[in-house]
Amino acid sequence: MKPAMNVLVCVKQIPDPNTPGKLDPRTKRLVREGDLVLDPGDEHAVEAGLQLVEKDAGEVTLVSMGPPRALEAIRRGLAMGAHRGILVTDPELENSDALSTARAIAGAIKGQQFDLIICGTESTDGSSGAVPAQLAELLGWPLLSFAKKLEVANGKATIDRQTDEGYDVVEAPLPAVVTVTGGINEARYPALRGIMQAKNKEVKQLALAEIKLDGQVGKAALTQEVVEVAPAEARKAGEVIEDKGDGAKRVADFLKDLKVI
Amino acid sequence: MAGTWVYAETVEGTPKPIALELLTKARSLGEPTAIALGPGALKAAEALGRYGAKKVYVHEDPAFVEVLASPAVDLLARLIEQEHPDLVLFGMTYEGRDVAARLSARLGTALIANATDITRKDGGLAVVTPVFGGSMLVTTAPRAKAPTLVLLRPKAVTAEPAGSSGAPSLETLSDPVDTGKPGARVLRREKEKASGPRLEDAAVIVSGGRGLGAPENFKMLDELAAELGAAVGASRAVVDAGWKPYAFQIGQTGKTVKPTVYIALGISGAMQHTVGMKGAKTIIAINKDPEAPIFKMADLGVVGDVHKIVPQLIQEVRARKGK
Numbered sequence: 001m002k003p004a005m006n007v008l009v010c011v012k013q014i015p016d017p018n019t020p021g022k023l024d025p026r027t028k029r030l031v032r033e034g035d036l037v038l039d040p041g042d043e044h045a046v047e048a049g050l051q052l053v054e055k056d057a058g059e060v061t062l063v064s065m066g067p068p069r070a071l072e073a074i075r076r077g078l079a080m081g082a083h084r085g086i087l088v089t090d091p092e093l094e095n096s097d098a099l100s101t102a103r104a105i106a107g108a109i110k111g112q113q114f115d116l117i118i119c120g121t122e123s124t125d126g127s128s129g130a131v132p133a134q135l136a137e138l139l140g141w142p143l144l145s146f147a148k149k150l151e152v153a154n155g156k157a158t159i160d161r162q163t164d165e166g167y168d169v170v171e172a173p174l175p176a177v178v179t180v181t182g183g184i185n186e187a188r189y190p191a192l193r194g195i196m197q198a199k200n201k202e203v204k205q206l207a208l209a210e211i212k213l214d215g216q217v218g219k220a221a222l223t224q225e226v227v228e229v230a231p232a233e234a235r236k237a238g239e240v241i242e243d244k245g246d247g248a249k250r251v252a253d254f255l256k257d258l259k260v261i
Numbered sequence: 262m263a264g265t266w267v268y269a270e271t272v273e274g275t276p277k278p279i280a281l282e283l284l285t286k287a288r289s290l291g292e293p294t295a296i297a298l299g300p301g302a303l304k305a306a307e308a309l310g311r312y313g314a315k316k317v318y319v320h321e322d323p324a325f326v327e328v329l330a331s332p333a334v335d336l337l338a339r340l341i342e343q344e345h346p347d348l349v350l351f352g353m354t355y356e357g358r359d360v361a362a363r364l365s366a367r368l369g370t371a372l373i374a375n376a377t378d379i380t381r382k383d384g385g386l387a388v389v390t391p392v393f394g395g396s397m398l399v400t401t402a403p404r405a406k407a408p409t410l411v412l413l414r415p416k417a418v419t420a421e422p423a424g425s426s427g428a429p430s431l432e433t434l435s436d437p438v439d440t441g442k443p444g445a446r447v448l449r450r451e452k453e454k455a456s457g458p459r460l461e462d463a464a465v466i467v468s469g470g471r472g473l474g475a476p477e478n479f480k481m482l483d484e485l486a487a488e489l490g491a492a493v494g495a496s497r498a499v500v501d502a503g504w505k506p507y508a509f510q511i512g513q514t515g516k517t518v519k520p521t522v523y524i525a526l527g528i529s530g531a532m533q534h535t536v537g538m539k540g541a542k543t544i545i546a547i548n549k550d551p552e553a554p555i556f557k558m559a560d561l562g563v564v565g566d567v568h569k570i571v572p573q574l575i576q577e578v579r580a581r582k583g584k
Contacts (some may be wrong), residue, residue: 017533098372099365126531128374128412128515133362134332140363143330143447145359148507160450162507164516165353165452169330174447181514182501223371223405232391232398235539235558243565248573249526250543252581254561258543260465260489261523261581 005058005152008114009082010105010132011042013066013073038073041120043187046077048150048180049118050188056152061114062114065093065104071203078198079190087201092218098126100217102134107211108228112174116157121146121179132179142172145179154159170197262560265291268337269309269317270356274301276308279352279422283413284312288423290381293347294318295429298333299325299465303433311422312511320434329445330359332438338367348386349380353414357403361410371403372410377417386411394513394532395539415515416461417473417539447466453506460511465494466520468538470496472527473549476504481527481571488578494518496534512537526546527567530555548573551560 019034049060060082064070067089074085088108093100103117117136122129136143144150147159148167157176160167190198208218241250256261265287269280273340279488280295287293288368295314297305302319309317312427316338324332337360341349349355349364353375365372377398378389386409403409427559460466467486479493486493494516495509511518530546530553539558540546546559547567556562563570 017531098362098374099369102366118381128372130362130365130372131357131375133313133359134372136367137334137363140442142443143359143363144445145329146355159271160451161355163330163450164508166451166506166508168450169448170445171448173443175441175443179505182497183503183507202505208262223365223369224401226375226399226404227387227402228400230393230400232400234396235544238560238562239298240556240559240562240564242551243563243570244545247547247565247570249579251547251570251574254545255489255522255578256581257523261578 005053005056005115005116007052007058007060008044008109008117009042009049009060009062009077010117010119010135011046011062011064011073011077013037013040013064013070014123017124025244036069037070038076038224039120039124041122041182042077042122043080044081044180044182044184045118045120046082047185047187048178049116050081051185052116052150052152057173059179061086061104063108064089065089065096065101067094074203075198076190078203079194079234080188081194084201086206087203088206088211090208090218092217092220095222096218097223099131100221102131103213103217103221104136104211105131105135106138107213107217108206110211116152116174117141117177119177119179121181132177136177139175139177142176143179144170144172144176147178147180148183149169149185150178179253251258263291264348265293266343266346266349267295267314268304268349268351268356268357268360269295269297269301269314270352271297271302271305276305276312276539277352277354278420279354279357279413279415280309281312281395282415282418283350284309284314285350285420285513286379286413286418288313290379296337297342297526298336299323300481303431306385306429306431313421313423314429316432317429318432318434322438324438324440328440329447330356330363331444332440333360333518334363334367334448336434336438339362341368341408345364345407347409348379349408350496351410351412355414365410368381368408369408370408371405372412373401373403374412376411376466378414379411379413391536394535396532416519431545444496448462453508457486458490458492460492460494460509460516460518462519463518464540465489465491465524466494466511466518466522466538467524467526468494468496468528469526470534471498471502472529473499474568475541476529478568479504481575485571485575485578488582491524496528496531525555525559526571528555529553530558
């Protein structure tokens with residue numbers, strides 16, 4: 001029998017990307033309404049982890065940092081089939097930057113043995129994509145980034161890494177951090193049975209004091225501060241017409257005016 | 262101490278376009294120093310000088326291209342400790358992102374990603390990043406020890422050679438690169454074939470989204486693009502669905518393009534997409550949903566069925582070209 005794989009997947013709860021945010025003209029702060037969801041990019045990371053442990057053997061642990069309600073995003077991953085969760089939650093961690101997040105996750109898993117950490121390439125809301133590489137650096141592990149294919153065998157992980165021209169085949173010894181793109185798999189939809197089982201799966205909640213990182217994370221360790229939020233110069237909408245059989249002609253005329261043809 | 266550094270990605274002795282964009286921006290912030298790593302770095306130094314680098318560190322060890330990020334991070338950390346720049350610019354590219362993020366964790370410094378502008382103001386730095394698909398701009402100031410690491414989005418700046426030319430001073434490094442640590446090693450590189458102009462260079466782009474309904478419908482886009490001498494692009498939804506390879510993707514997680522004319526077909530205009538194409542001079546959109554956000558930014562919008570209009574458009578274009 002093959003040795004069991006111990007996989008950690010980083011997940012984040014984000015405002016539903018289909019509900020655009022807006023600017024509160026009074027407070028100049030970004031306000032977002034609508035539901036909170038598990039980042040769709042992270043669903044691919046959970047799926048990649050599940051496929052690995054289903055092929056061989058092992059377990060998938062989910063880790064997230066966020067407010068107490070981020071538990072719902074972890075439950076979604078558990079409903080997909082992950083085995084347990086860790087939620088790092090503390091008021092002091094509100095508005096943490098990426099480096100704080102990476103430190104908190106590294107702190108939360110200290111002393112536990114993982115073979116592989118899988119993340120999405122970047123969150124859909126923040127999009128900086130920094131946490132996975134920072135986590136790899138803090139742990140001293142290699143990073144296999146932008147994977148559109150992932151295989152694990154003989155103590156090594158091998159990926160097809162997206163490039164501008166195609167892809168590179170890249171290999172690293174375990175333990176390693178991998179970031180996966182949306183193209184790597186089709187994330188499964190949780191079945192009712194999975195949703196029921198998820199309610200009884202263990203989610204360990206950790207406060208800041210328990211990860212022993214005072215002063216290194218959260219508000220005390222902010223590396224940057226937003227000083228201004230302003231609307232960008234908007235593109236003006238031009239003419240919108242309804243196609244009554246002459247739509248193509250209108251576009252062709254416009255292309256002619258633009259000297260494209 | 263102030264000092265503006267640029268992590269200059271090169272390929273086979275030529276700077277990548279992003280390296281020249283970074284130098285163009287860096288010139289407005291100080292006297293730029295460039296760091297060029299890997300085989301061909303020395304050959305690229307002259308071009309980096311033309312775009313404003315006063316000094317170029319070069320290290321030609323093949324490990325910089327054979328092992329992802331770590332060798333570059335080791336070297337940068339050592340040089341930064343020695344020279345104390347207060348700002349290091351990277352491109353928001355596959356390589357730049359990995360190197361900058363690892364370096365920020367190594368040094369405990371601020372990393373500001375997705376930037377489109379950087380200024381020095383009252384002795385500090387102000388970094389502008391677009392949010393919500395570029396509809397709003399956030400200005401961020403670093404609050405950590407130097408250096409601040411900034412990832413600049415490709416095409417945020419138009420690369421222009423520096424006015425005064427003069428060869429940069431060169432510092433050739435040859436200290437051994439530690440490849441003993443567990444690293445991510447490139448085994449081979451695969452190129453996917455592409456025809457027509459490159460998306461990044463194309464004056465006209467014909468781009469397709471989920472509204473096309475099925476992957477085979479991209480054939481009519483290829484046909485239209487061929488008539489217009491255009492490149493073909495795609496939205497993330499279409500790439501995630503496997504209809505088109507990632508190399509076609511335009512948007513936040515894909516390419517940023519600035520063509521003269523952008524024709525969006527069956528693309529709703531999600532923020533994820535528009536951040537990559539809103540710099541187009543003229544936008545034409547065809548979509549069946551009159552509420553699609555793309556119509557709020559299109560110069561000409563047609564509410565209608567792409568499956569009907571695109572084949573007609575190909576005929577119209579051919580007819581006009583015939584005259």
